[in-house]
Amino acid sequence: MIRPDLTLPIPENIEAAHFIGIGGSGMSGLARMFLERGIRVSGSDRADSTGLRELAALGATVHVGHDAANLHDDVDTVVHTGAIWPENPEFVLAKERGLHVIHRSQALYWLIGGRRLVSVAGAHGKTTSTGMIVTALRTLDTDPTFVNGGVIAQLGVSSGSGTDELFVIEADESDGTFLLYDTSVALITNVDPDHLDHWGSADAFYDAFARFGNEAREAVVISSDDPGARLVTERLTHERVVTFGEAADAAVRVADIRTEGPVSFTISHDGATVAGRLPIPGAHNAINATGAVAVLLTLGFELEPAVRAVEEFAGTVRRFELHGTKRGVSVYDDYAHHPTEVAAALAAARTVVGEGRIIAIQQPHTYSRTQEMYREFAQVLETHADHTVMLDVYGAREDPVPGVTGELVSGAFTDPAHVHYVPDWQEAADYTASVARDGDYVITLGCGNVNLIIPQVLDALGRSTSHANPGE
Numbered sequence: 001m002i003r004p005d006l007t008l009p010i011p012e013n014i015e016a017a018h019f020i021g022i023g024g025s026g027m028s029g030l031a032r033m034f035l036e037r038g039i040r041v042s043g044s045d046r047a048d049s050t051g052l053r054e055l056a057a058l059g060a061t062v063h064v065g066h067d068a069a070n071l072h073d074d075v076d077t078v079v080h081t082g083a084i085w086p087e088n089p090e091f092v093l094a095k096e097r098g099l100h101v102i103h104r105s106q107a108l109y110w111l112i113g114g115r116r117l118v119s120v121a122g123a124h125g126k127t128t129s130t131g132m133i134v135t136a137l138r139t140l141d142t143d144p145t146f147v148n149g150g151v152i153a154q155l156g157v158s159s160g161s162g163t164d165e166l167f168v169i170e171a172d173e174s175d176g177t178f179l180l181y182d183t184s185v186a187l188i189t190n191v192d193p194d195h196l197d198h199w200g201s202a203d204a205f206y207d208a209f210a211r212f213g214n215e216a217r218e219a220v221v222i223s224s225d226d227p228g229a230r231l232v233t234e235r236l237t238h239e240r241v242v243t244f245g246e247a248a249d250a251a252v253r254v255a256d257i258r259t260e261g262p263v264s265f266t267i268s269h270d271g272a273t274v275a276g277r278l279p280i281p282g283a284h285n286a287i288n289a290t291g292a293v294a295v296l297l298t299l300g301f302e303l304e305p306a307v308r309a310v311e312e313f314a315g316t317v318r319r320f321e322l323h324g325t326k327r328g329v330s331v332y333d334d335y336a337h338h339p340t341e342v343a344a345a346l347a348a349a350r351t352v353v354g355e356g357r358i359i360a361i362q363q364p365h366t367y368s369r370t371q372e373m374y375r376e377f378a379q380v381l382e383t384h385a386d387h388t389v390m391l392d393v394y395g396a397r398e399d400p401v402p403g404v405t406g407e408l409v410s411g412a413f414t415d416p417a418h419v420h421y422v423p424d425w426q427e428a429a430d431y432t433a434s435v436a437r438d439g440d441y442v443i444t445l446g447c448g449n450v451n452l453i454i455p456q457v458l459d460a461l462g463r464s465t466s467h468a469n470p471g472e
Contacts (some may be wrong), residue, residue, distance in 0.1 A: 006180055011100045015202040016074045017107075019043035020090050021081040022062060026170075029147050029159030030079065031055055035159045037111075043305045044070045044090060068093045076100060079107045082175055082356075083396060089339050099419055105177035109149060112167050112181065115145065118295060119171040121178045121212055122189030123228070124341045125288045127187050131316045132292035136309035137166065140301060144168050150335065151317035166200040166299075171212075173205075178212055186216035187295050189288065191228030192340050210235035219298040221291060224250035244294040245287060257286045259351040267293055274307040280315045282348025287314075289445035320348060320443075323454045326461035328438030331454055337365040337447040339376040346384035349441050356439030357386035359428050359432060361453065363446035364393045364409055367401040371408075378412035381419070387435065388419045389428050394448025425453050 019031050022043025028051040034041050035058050042061040045052060052062045063070040068089040071078070078101045080096040086092075094101050102110075120130045127150040134146045135154065143162035149170040151158045171178035191209050195208040206385070209232045215219035220238045223229035224245035233241065244252040256266045256275075264277040265286040277283055289310045296306040315321065318335040336345040342362070349358050360381055370377070370393050381388045390406040410421040422428040432442055442457060444450045 004305045006103070006106065007176065008102060008106070009100070010102055010106050011077055014039055014077045014100075014110070016040040016042070016072070016091070017077045017079055018071055018094070019079045020066065020088060021045055021082055022055065022060070023047070023049040024081065024083075025051070025151065025158050026147070026149055026172075027079070027104055028052075028055055029157070030104060030111070031060060032058065033105075033111055033145075033147065033159050033161055035059055040074065042072055044076065071097075077102065077107075079104055100223060103177065105172065105175075105180050109180055111145075111147070111210065112169070114182070115167040116165045116184045116398065117181055117278055117333050118144075118166065118168045118185045118187065118299075119178065119181055119183040119212075119216075120169065120187045120189065121171040121173050121209070122187075122223075123173070123192035124338060124344070125189040125284065125291075126170050126187075127316055127335070128169060128285065128319055129187060129288045129291050132310050132313045133187075133295055134168050135313045136292060136296055137164075137168070138304065139309040139312045140296075140305060143375055148316070153315045153317060153321075154312075171207065173212075176208060179208065179215070182217070183212070183215065184217045185295055185298050186213050186220045186227055187291055188213060188220065188222040188232065189291055190223050190226035190340075191232050192226070192338065195347075206231050206235065213241075214238050220242060221298060221340070222296045223287070223291070224253075225287070231338065232274065236318050240298075242294050242298055244290045246303045252290055252297065254286055254290040257283050259283050259348075261352055263351075265289070267303070269293075269297060269303050272303050274304050276307045276311055278311060278313065280313070280320065280348075281352045282320070282344060284344040284348065318451060320345060323451075324458050326458050327436075327464075329433075329436040329440050329442060329461050331457055331461070332441060332443045333451045333454060334443055334445055334460055335447050336445050338369070339373055339380045342377065342445055343384055345443065345445065346380075349443055350384065353441045354439065356441055357389045357437075358384070359389065359436055359440055360385040361391065361428065361432060361442065361444045361450065361457070362406075362409070363388045363391040363444070363448050363450035366396050367393055367398045367404045371401060371404045374404075374409045375412045377409050378419075381409075382415065386418075389432050390411075390419055390421045391425070391446075391450065391453075392423045393427060394446060394450070415438055426456060428451060429456035429460040431465070433464040433467045436461065 023045030031086040044063040143164040144166040146168040219240040224247035225241035390410040
């Protein structure tokens with residue numbers, strides 16, 4: 001892993017940029033915007049993907065696999081993620097050539113270029129909240145530029161160039177780069193301590209969010225309900241702090257949340273109350289919608305049109321996304337990779353599954369998070385899912401840690417009958433199909449590549465019949 005060096009100079013002009021790790025949702029979004037600016041784009045990733053193919057269709061030169069030969073002679077700037085290693089041959093050659101080598105956050109800073117910036121940060125919900133804000137602004141006849149961490153369903157992209165002065169981004173707190181930007185309106189969805197391998201302590205994590213909020217030019221919008229956010233609010237000195245949530249004293253308050261099917265709610269502000277409804281399930285999405293509405297209010301929109309605009313949001317890719325139904329079993333995918341997110345995703349599924357059961361296919365993400373939180377993952381999965389199929393850890397940027405596998409999580413279940421550890425994906429798919437029955441929901445969980453098991457699960461469902469009912 002390469003920690004971003006935000007002291008490195010950012011070039012004033014870029015004519016040809018090479019992206020190391022171009023296939024990720026964030027990097028591919030940046031690359032797409034570079035292409036829209038007329039910049040020549042090349043890049044590489046360790047595996048082929050839909051993102052790579054889409055960029056190639058737009059005119060980028062893409063490579064599968066990292067190799068020094070991928071770095072063409074005309075490149076003047078190299079953009080990289082923190083997930084690559086210092087020994088990456090393209091990274092090494094770029095340094096040897098004396099090229100501008102910048103972190104993806106610096107490339108985003110270059111793109112923003114002083115526009116009025118809405119930055120969305122938080123341990124959970126920031127991709128959805130960013131998507132809600134972008135969708136609403138477009139519904140309200142503005143044309144913002146945006147970079148999100150996930151594809152916005154009705155737009156089909158994670159980024160886009162607009163003509164309005166507004167620029168909306170999902171800001172990353174994991175490595176501190178959310179402090180780089182000159183934010184006008186900061187949205188803090190919640191502050192659940194994570195990424196402590198970077199921050200060192202929960203207290204440092206809270207301080208970073210307080211700095212992020214205090215440095216906002218116009219306003220900081222922050223949860224009134226989340227315990228971590230309340231701790232951050234105590235450290236805020238900003239003259240305009242707008243709280244949102246279910247708390248009685250929230251400036252923008254959500255109430256009457258009904259979760260049967262698509263979630264409905266009311267939002268109140270300054271003596272007015274408006275009823276709202278989303279086409280996606282989950283109480284957490286009512287909270288996300290309230291935060292998005294609070295941001296729109298700080299930007300000058302009225303409550304009624306703000307709520308109506310947020311209602312247009314249809315979700316983001318890999319957030320409770322239905323991939324198919326076979327033999328009466330619906331197969332969903334969700335990006336949840338932290339215990340709090342997993343609990344929210346499964347709770348949302350519970351509101352719409354009816355009499356069916358929830359079978360989770362969990363892929364733990366990173367060895368450090370799994371080692372630190374395996375008990376919490378087990379507790380959440382055992383509480384909210386009827387049965388869990390546990391895969392092995394997706395290491396991402398990290399080297400394996402002895403003893404830290406999916407079995408570490410499954411072994412922490414109080415009732416072993418509720419979990420089945422299957423490191424082989426085909427065996428996992430076949431097992432899932434053998435226990436699933438008509439009306440059940442199968443949900444893959446994780447921000448690695450667990451979604452790639454879905455075709456195997458659907459195929460296995462088509463070939464099998466249910467033989468067992470674990471978790472009953």
